[in-house]
Amino acid sequence: MSSTTHYPAATVSQAVETHTLAVIVDNEPGVLARVIGLFSGRGYNIDSLTVSETEHQKHLSRITIVTRGTPMVIEQIKHQLERLVPVHRVVDMTIAGPAIERELAMVKVRGKGESRVEALRLADAFRARVIDASTASFVFEITGGSGKIEQFIALMIPLGLVEISRTGVVAISRGPETM
Amino acid sequence: MSREMTGAEMVIEALADQGVEHLFGYPGGAVLPIYDALFHQQRVHHILVRHEQGAVHAAEGYARSTGKVGCVLVTSGPGATNAVTGLTDALMDSVPLVVITGQVPTHLIGNDAFQECDTVGITRPCTKHNYLVKNIADLARVLHEAFYVAKTGRPGPVVVDIPKDIQFAKGLYQGPKNIQHKTYQPKVKGDLERIRAAVELMRHAKRPLFYTGGGVINSGKAASQLLREIVKLTGFPITSTLMGLGAFPASDPQWLGMLGMHGTYEANLAMHDCDVMICVGARFDDRITGRLDAFAPGSRKIHIDIDPSSINKNVKAEIPIIGDCGHVLEDMLRLWRTGAAAADKAAMAAWWKQIAQWRARKSLAYKNSKDIIKPQYAIERLYAATKGKDVYITTEVGQHQMWAAQLYGFEEPNRWMTSGGLGTMGYGLPAAVGVQMAHPEALVIDIAGEASILMNMQEMSTAVQYRLPVKVFILNNQYMGMVRQWQELLHGGRYSQSYSDALPDFVKLAEAYHAVGIRCTNPADLDAAIAEMINVNKPVIFDCVVDQSENCFPMIPSGRAHNEMILGDAAESIEDAVTEEGKMMV
Numbered sequence: 001m002s003s004t005t006h007y008p009a010a011t012v013s014q015a016v017e018t019h020t021l022a023v024i025v026d027n028e029p030g031v032l033a034r035v036i037g038l039f040s041g042r043g044y045n046i047d048s049l050t051v052s053e054t055e056h057q058k059h060l061s062r063i064t065i066v067t068r069g070t071p072m073v074i075e076q077i078k079h080q081l082e083r084l085v086p087v088h089r090v091v092d093m094t095i096a097g098p099a100i101e102r103e104l105a106m107v108k109v110r111g112k113g114e115s116r117v118e119a120l121r122l123a124d125a126f127r128a129r130v131i132d133a134s135t136a137s138f139v140f141e142i143t144g145g146s147g148k149i150e151q152f153i154a155l156m157i158p159l160g161l162v163e164i165s166r167t168g169v170v171a172i173s174r175g176p177e178t179m
Numbered sequence: 180m181s182r183e184m185t186g187a188e189m190v191i192e193a194l195a196d197q198g199v200e201h202l203f204g205y206p207g208g209a210v211l212p213i214y215d216a217l218f219h220q221q222r223v224h225h226i227l228v229r230h231e232q233g234a235v236h237a238a239e240g241y242a243r244s245t246g247k248v249g250c251v252l253v254t255s256g257p258g259a260t261n262a263v264t265g266l267t268d269a270l271m272d273s274v275p276l277v278v279i280t281g282q283v284p285t286h287l288i289g290n291d292a293f294q295e296c297d298t299v300g301i302t303r304p305c306t307k308h309n310y311l312v313k314n315i316a317d318l319a320r321v322l323h324e325a326f327y328v329a330k331t332g333r334p335g336p337v338v339v340d341i342p343k344d345i346q347f348a349k350g351l352y353q354g355p356k357n358i359q360h361k362t363y364q365p366k367v368k369g370d371l372e373r374i375r376a377a378v379e380l381m382r383h384a385k386r387p388l389f390y391t392g393g394g395v396i397n398s399g400k401a402a403s404q405l406l407r408e409i410v411k412l413t414g415f416p417i418t419s420t421l422m423g424l425g426a427f428p429a430s431d432p433q434w435l436g437m438l439g440m441h442g443t444y445e446a447n448l449a450m451h452d453c454d455v456m457i458c459v460g461a462r463f464d465d466r467i468t469g470r471l472d473a474f475a476p477g478s479r480k481i482h483i484d485i486d487p488s489s490i491n492k493n494v495k496a497e498i499p500i501i502g503d504c505g506h507v508l509e510d511m512l513r514l515w516r517t518g519a520a521a522a523d524k525a526a527m528a529a530w531w532k533q534i535a536q537w538r539a540r541k542s543l544a545y546k547n548s549k550d551i552i553k554p555q556y557a558i559e560r561l562y563a564a565t566k567g568k569d570v571y572i573t574t575e576v577g578q579h580q581m582w583a584a585q586l587y588g589f590e591e592p593n594r595w596m597t598s599g600g601l602g603t604m605g606y607g608l609p610a611a612v613g614v615q616m617a618h619p620e621a622l623v624i625d626i627a628g629e630a631s632i633l634m635n636m637q638e639m640s641t642a643v644q645y646r647l648p649v650k651v652f653i654l655n656n657q658y659m660g661m662v663r664q665w666q667e668l669l670h671g672g673r674y675s676q677s678y679s680d681a682l683p684d685f686v687k688l689a690e691a692y693h694a695v696g697i698r699c700t701n702p703a704d705l706d707a708a709i710a711e712m713i714n715v716n717k718p719v720i721f722d723c724v725v726d727q728s729e730n731c732f733p734m735i736p737s738g739r740a741h742n743e744m745i746l747g748d749a750a751e752s753i754e755d756a757v758t759e760e761g762k763m764m765v
Contacts, residue, residue, distance in 0.1 A: 006665060006669070006736075006737050007465055007737070007738065008465050008468065008469055008470050008471055008738045009470065009738045026361075026362065029311070030299060030303070030311075033300070033303060034303060037303055037304055041304050072491060072492075072495075075491055076488060076491075076492055079486075079487045079488035079490075080488050082487065082488075083486065083487075083488050084308075085307070085308040085328055085360075085362065085363045086362060087362065088362050
């Protein structure tokens, strides 16, 4: 019994799942603040968020959000997003059908000698491109699923990894259908 | 039909075109051009409040008693921040408002200018939507869109922030025609297959129950009428949330009273034991459900709501129906009739017999006294004296609010204005001002507590200025009663800061405001004093001095289930009720 509050206790929760949501919004001032404010205000998680205008004539932006929660919370997040006035559509890419998710990362590695060669070899194995080089460093560009990028980063740590910049996940459905 | 005019003139033009007759507001530097435009016209009548929070609550009272959009005009900075409590209140209780705020000129935005605040930033989470208009070409469209968003779907407050230079700028005004929102188009018609499934479930129910809420009231008077028809036709019992009172007449034998934390024994036990729950325009709020894992454990739930985010938020519904209550009830009624559906007669007889036993428990009973006015008695006498009159009730927040909800019988929708979701002390008096403005001939009573009323007491001045004969009926127990009740229950009776010390003399205070003050301390004098209050055609503060120690029962304590209520006569002191668990286990 929660005898020290006058609110009901939290109920036993379901298992937490990770979902990727694609949100089409009017690209107007404050729209991102509305989306982010909804997540922070209602205590939802954001694992990653990307946003950019995708249809310039219609001033539409696409926001891709990776979030975690129980199935009930994920359903709430979708409904709460749909309730925002400038939101056109919300699609749960995780359940809407097969989808491709990709992320881009730029990874700076500093080093000399053998570790420098090893970094270059591994980058080649991961199909990471060298987009900047100096005698003491490389910047690699790598694209792929978040797992692949995590793995690449882990391998670079002992080889002199000093800085990472990641875009966060973008997603699109497979096949001819559009959202 | 577009004409050139200034932004300030456009505001007035748009309000008039939207049918706004009354505008509650308070002037200031950043809205002076709009106040100047107001000065030059007769169509929109401005009511000067004494605090911006009062303006928003007044507009809420106005909106909820008329079904129209309430309208507010305040200045930038403190004007906007003072409106925030009212905006949050309106958002929680789904009240349609358009609140226009002045803003510093566009070139100063972000500069920490005098009376600047980030109004759209501050009000983003407490409005349904908000706008900052930075271009005169957008102003007319945004104003009309604001009214559309405020009243469409689940209603709510909308803020339009207008910088001062935009108020001076000239542009072309467009009327409300041809303004269609590109994205916001809520669904009002419910899915017919789901409604058919709901009717099927209802037909086979053994222990059905209607659980209705503020959504029925917001849907309009027709929805209340349809609700009455379907309840009559099915023969099912009905209970309602605090917000839904009046949608179904309290005098009807099928009415079980309010449910929830301070609901009746019969309503809560029926809720706990029902097998089919028909939730119409309510949202399974924590004051209603109590302990979620013990909430109506054997029931299948039909949930009708216009807001998809209300469905499956707290409680899983087997048959969710997204749509406007009125439309869905209409379809439900038609399907019930054309399918010649009938409830299970034998099961219904047994169900009503069970309910009669719960009712016989008389959970709202209290021990009356000859020497001291019991607060429940005061509400009962107020109800008796005003029954059948054209009366509107507003409340503040606390014990008096719950007693009013329990004991005042509402027969019609839009007659009951209370702060349910946010629980805003200080709501009742400004709300009463708004209600009285909309219904000048009606009897408007704010049932108040002595602590709550002091939070927006300044609005007495507004009432007096506009000759609004609102009656403030204070149940004065010299405590923040509900806080004290919880301190008795949870904190060993240590009344930390919950007593009302250094109270004003309310009779003298009324006189200071040029209103009428009445005090009553003796139960024998109460009826005459109430009659005097009703007969005065002026604002009245009625100081009803009541029993200091009375608590509000029944009560479902902290995180308990519906069948674990504390009843008033089960415990002399509320502490006993908690320690001797057997007493409250029913």
